[in-house]
Amino acid sequence: MCPRRVRAPIHDAAWGLVALALVQGEVALGSPWGSDVAPSPCRLLVGAPQAPAFPGQGANRTGGLYACPLTREPDDCWRVPIDQGADLQRESKENQWLGVSVRSQGPGGKIVACAHLYEARHRVGQELETRDAVGRCFLLSQDLAERDELDGGDWTFCQGRPQGHDRFGLCQQGLAAGFSPDRRYVLFGAPGTYNWKGTVRVERCNQSTLDLGLLDDGPYEAGGEKEQDPSRIPLPANSYLGFSLDSGKGLTRAQELSFVAGAPRANHTGAVVLLRRDALNRLVPEALLPGEQLTSAFGYALALADLNSDGWLDLVVGAPHFFDRHQELGGAAYVYINPSGRWEGARPLRLNGPPGSMFGVTVGALGDLNQDGFEDVAVGAPFDGAGKVYIYHGSSLGIVTKPAQVLDGEAVGMTTFGYSLSGGLDVDGNAYPDLLVGSLADTVALYRARPVIHVSRSITLEPPNIDLERETCRGHPGICVDVRLCFSYTATPTSYSPHVTLEYLLEADADRRQLGRMPRVAFPQRRPTDPEHRLSGEVELPGQRARVCVDSTFQLQDNIRDKLRPIAVVLSYDIKLARSKRQAPGAALPPLPPVLSAQQPSIQRAQVHFLRQGCGEDKVCQSNLQLEAWFCSRTGDADFLPLPSEADGTAMFAMTDQKDVALEIHVTNMPSDPAEPQRDGDDAHEALLTATFPSALLYASARPYDARAPPGMEKPVLCQSNENGSQAECDLGNPMKRGAQVRFYLIVSTSGITLETTELEVQLQLST
Incomplete structure (x- = not known):
């Protein structure tokens, strides 16, 4: 059965600080399309570990590698023609899972694709026939062809070694694979080695170093490439060391390349081991980071990124089976900010996922997505609904715990979205890193970063x-x-x-x-x-x-x-x-x-x-509004007499047939000290008098102080009251100038006064 051609419609998606475009693909049903993915310049590389076999492979399903050009064409993806034959007397490729890991070095570099269940056959057709799942990896040049002696499928370090489950018979090389950032080495994880204790192997893959004759440069191996001593690996059996891999400079020493490997079943909690090379071609453990919870699969995935831009690589570790029933958590990613290479006692920050999401099943370094100087990371949660990928930004303080973006598989019609991801490479040539997200379904999604x-x-x-x-x-x-x-x-x-x-x-x-x-x-x-x-x-x-x-x-x-x-x-x-x-x-x-x-x-x-004229040299208006007020009786339309007062100055109002009473208002804006006039008395902007009356009195009107003055000689004061007359606001000038004074009368109705009224109080307030 041949795989269907890939359809790749393009959609737009917004991504917080950057925005991305999406590509979809489809292959044969039942094929875990996108089980592992890698962006490569001008194309996408997708592993399909359950893809049908080529006719000459003597198998039904072998897996395969697919390449998709960056176009809008619906069916222009193609299967890379590698591993097309088989020698059934020596090997079996049935369910070898080619494409379980796929990595690219970037422009001009190599590509690695592995089949960790590739079997070496011995004594075929005999009663004591054996099959050893040693695993196998292919190296290809940038054009996906075999161009030099490094290319091809001869990367099988477990083949030819002592077999059996306690040695290399179930090596499963290539379940994880990758390249060192300097492009000098290719990395292989072999979690089935030594009774599933696991191991890590590092080999040269740089043509120039081979040409220079640097034959003493590796290969390096945990347990020793020559000794093959499992006791040198500080983990028990069934730890699965090499299940995940990464490398970089600035992990344990500033300028020295180090390696890090996950062992998700170590001591039933999982662990991560930091490794360095020694002079005897060994990968020697330098630090061991233990998992937090039983069966959490700590170390299932990992990634290195300089989150706080201090020159040291920080570590993100996935633990997809972590759970907390009470807090309703499912899956975790642990973030270790590098303590300047001293990892003993390092304490991580834990990012949590929703229940059942397998948050942390994959983590990836994304490069600097938003060009803020700090590297960013992604965490996949393929069973969070249709699957999600959480994007986290770095900062001077480390990781920003609130996701900058959550990419949702439902939005692009995918399921188990986020089961794999690959970022940090620029596939469309705009100098910004892009992100490729895979799944266990038949679709992959490319997110292209928009320039900032x-x-x-x-x-x-x-x-x-x-x-x-x-x-x-x-x-x-x-x-x-x-x-x-x-x-x-x-x-x-x-x-x-x-x-x-x-x-x-x-x-x-x-x-x-x-x-x-x-x-x-x-x-x-x-x-x-x-x-x-x-x-x-x-x-x-x-x-x-x-x-x-x-x-x-x-x-x-x-x-x-x-x-x-x-x-x-x-x-x-x-x-x-x-x-x-x-x-x-x-x-x-x-x-x-x-x-x-x-x-x-x-x-x-x-x-x-x-311009604050009249506000002094400092341009700050320091006014000095002063208020005096007297109750008056109204004897005519324009005649007012002060009410008599008691000894303490309280005005006395006698009940007569007088319906109105008046308040004489006198407001000044003078310097408080004539000897220092610059201190205050500046213009008062929006000078306002607010009068609040008791229930027995109601505002009626305002009258000028000298009603008999010729027109224009005295500026009238404008007052406005609320609907029930209980409060009035009077405009004293905007501004009320330095040295100005304002006199006027507030006419108040006494219709609310009764025999029970014994006291009247009016509140007056100045504001500017």
């Missing part, structure tokens, strides 16, 4: 201060402020310089609008759909560091009261995405549009102040 741009913006206001006595509008009366907005952007790499369109929104008097108050300004050039205090528009940036400015103007409304508080101008902006264009069949995936950096707020603020 950093926008520089500025707001210039002219004039920077508003002089209320000077009209500044051009061509018409009024007070105007010119606004200049300037934009540019930078990005990584510097060669990335596309045309970017920004949509912007300028909002004036934003602080007042948030309080529900009317704006004091309007934009004459605004769009018809914009409210008067807002201006929207677009600006075209032709490339990196190209500075483009746009100009606008807002005008002050007439008769504003608040002349003291500054006018806040808030600029917000975002990238305008162009409509996607239909592509020709077979065309490469189009470049993704950029996204704004989340490390930089996409909001800019500026303020224009009112």
